[in-house]
Amino acid sequence: EHAITLAAIIEFIHTATLLHDDVVDESELRRGRETANEVFGNAASVLVGDYLYSRSFQMMVKVKNIDVMALLSKTTNLIAEGEVMQLLNCGSADTTEAQYLETIQSKTAILFAAATQLSALITEQPDKVQAQMYQYGLHLGTAFQLVDDVLDYTAEATTMGKNVGDDLAEGKPTLPLIHSISYSSKADQTTLIDAIENGNRDNLEAVLSIIKSTGSLDYTSQAAIEQSRLAKLCLTELPESEAKTALMTIADFSVNRVF
Structure with missing residues (x-):
């Protein structure tokens, strides 16, 4: 209804x-x-x-439905918190992978989680199923954002629908940069840190070369694939249905998309 x-x-x-x-x-x-x-x-x-x-x-x-109100009010609050966390992290080359994942789960993945849990909530599924659907959405949203991080450096602007290197221009320390800083030479670290702290595309080609050489794009892609796998794992106990197949397909799409 x-x-x-x-x-x-x-x-x-x-x-x-x-x-x-x-x-x-x-x-x-x-x-x-x-x-x-x-x-x-x-x-x-x-x-x-x-x-x-x-x-x-x-x-x-x-x-x-008070449960719907509780879920969505909590969700919008967490989204706002995530946005503040991202703002605080902008220009900060000291951001850790754990801090970054917490940020994207709050500002992006949490809305996926709320949407998928709602489907179980309004059909009065058991608490266990609601929790599984919430976790499915959380992993799906995390995978989606991680792929976004990769596409920001690899996609064509016409395909992506936004300017390539936007994250770099905004000084956002996304996972490719965070990982690359840990595995690059001192000179390359200086280039990456400068790019984050100054927030511009001037060194986009140099930054891209470094994050490719450290395998950081592949690392981020693999992290997204793992999140997609965990999302599908949350659906294991659900009965076979057209809806379950669609959810599995969405999880696969989240890591195979090019836009």
Whole structure:
């Protein structure tokens, strides 16, 4: 009965985060088109994002399910925390892999987890199934973000729909950079640290050469594949169905996509 409404709520929250993200990151492209902040300005983007957040909670009330409210309110709070963590990490070459994973799980993967748990919650599945669906979404979202990190250095702008090297330009210490710093020479470490701390694309080719030489793109890709495997493992006890097959396919797609 409420599945479509809840799906719309998730997408409203998702779109709100993208609008706010693009303002914070000063992004110019999103999915191959100019961002809302580029076309309409920061004020309009922030206000529309705020509207979508408030509208999503208004829609939640109509569902009249306190467990849904609890899950989604916790989720939006964690997303905001994740955004703050990412902001604090920007320009910091000391960010560890553990800190980075905590950040992407809070700002990205947590919404995947909420969406997949909701499907079990509204169909009144046992707590164990709800937990499995939550973990599936968390691993799926983590895999998705890790692939994004790789594509930021390897994809064509026309395919990716955003500028290549955006993360580097924003001073974001993503996993390819974090891993590469640990396994590169002192001179290369200086190049990577400078790129993170100064946040620009000036040394993009040099940075790309270093992270390739240290196997950091492969390392990140393998980390994504492992997260996809863990996601599918969460579905093991679910009965065979068209829905289960679709979830397995989505987990595979998350690591095989090129955009």
